[in-house]
Amino acid sequence: MDLQKKLTEIGFTEYEAKVYLAMLRVYPATGYQLSKESGVPRSMVYETLKRLHARGAALETIEGRSTLYRPLPPEALLAKHAEDVGRLLGDLHTELGALYEKKIDNRVWTIKGETAVNIYAAKLINEAQEELYLVLTDDVLAGLNSDILAAHDRGVDLNVLLTGESRLEIGRVAYHPPLESELQDIAKTIVLVADSSEALIGGDESHKKKIATVTRNADFVMIARQFVWMEMFTQRIYSQIGSDLLDRLNPEDRRVFESLNSGSDN
Numbered sequence: 001m002d003l004q005k006k007l008t009e010i011g012f013t014e015y016e017a018k019v020y021l022a023m024l025r026v027y028p029a030t031g032y033q034l035s036k037e038s039g040v041p042r043s044m045v046y047e048t049l050k051r052l053h054a055r056g057a058a059l060e061t062i063e064g065r066s067t068l069y070r071p072l073p074p075e076a077l078l079a080k081h082a083e084d085v086g087r088l089l090g091d092l093h094t095e096l097g098a099l100y101e102k103k104i105d106n107r108v109w110t111i112k113g114e115t116a117v118n119i120y121a122a123k124l125i126n127e128a129q130e131e132l133y134l135v136l137t138d139d140v141l142a143g144l145n146s147d148i149l150a151a152h153d154r155g156v157d158l159n160v161l162l163t164g165e166s167r168l169e170i171g172r173v174a175y176h177p178p179l180e181s182e183l184q185d186i187a188k189t190i191v192l193v194a195d196s197s198e199a200l201i202g203g204d205e206s207h208k209k210k211i212a213t214v215t216r217n218a219d220f221v222m223i224a225r226q227f228v229w230m231e232m233f234t235q236r237i238y239s240q241i242g243s244d245l246l247d248r249l250n251p252e253d254r255r256v257f258e259s260l261n262s263g264s265d266n
Helices: 003-009 014-025 031-038 042-054 074-099 114-127 138-153 178-184 218-238 251-262
Strands: 058-063 066-071 108-112 131-136 157-162 172-175 190-194 198-205 209-215
Touching: 003 014, 014 031, 014 042, 014 058, 014 066, 031 042, 031 066, 042 058, 108 114, 114 138, 114 190, 114 198, 114 209, 131 138, 131 218, 138 157, 157 218, 172 218, 190 218, 198 218
Parallel strands: 131 157, 157 172
Antiparallel strands: 058 066, 108 209, 131 190, 190 198, 198 209
8 A cells, every 4th residue: 555545544635645745755845846746736736735734744934935845754743643533533432422322132233344343342342241252263362362351350251262273371261173163164253252141253254254243132142152162061071081982983973073182171
């Protein structure tokens, strides 16, 4: 992604981005020089510089009969932008929160997009007071690790099934073997049940875009919680099964059980 596009993504117009980048390369400079350097027409460059000066992104001085311009240093520009955005987000948090009335229903809702799914998952973890049942991939665990640690610190009972290579040293943890994850098609799945009251179940939609289902429907929540509980229970039982019982299983079931050699319940 080029610098001009990145600047437009934080609120610059196309011309403002071009002129600011030109100022970084050539300053002090007149409007005429900046027009040539940036490619912004002379008929527009002075209006653009006026806007940049008004927003604090450009400095100006009079020298003889000319007006000279220089850029606000990038570190100062970005610090100012971060401060402005932080203030705006704070205002929105207060004002939007006043409009929003939280309603509880039993509908099944969907969320699309990895960021949106992870944010909602973090919300459920942060609001949990009693227990969490989780199925997490390596990527999801990395993104939610601090929220999970905070939940543990406030006394939430953690029950976590990990389907990747990562390890977790808190709560009850089981590790889903790769073969079983492949057989059950959960290698890219996230399951989260908070306080037996709300569940999030997600995965990749056609392996392109993450999508999740969120619900407070008691039946769905119970099934999701039971799924995680049973998977962790399987790990505990396998650790106690002797070779005599394994010999009595049919080949397919034995193949699955023998793949569980990496899983254990902490």
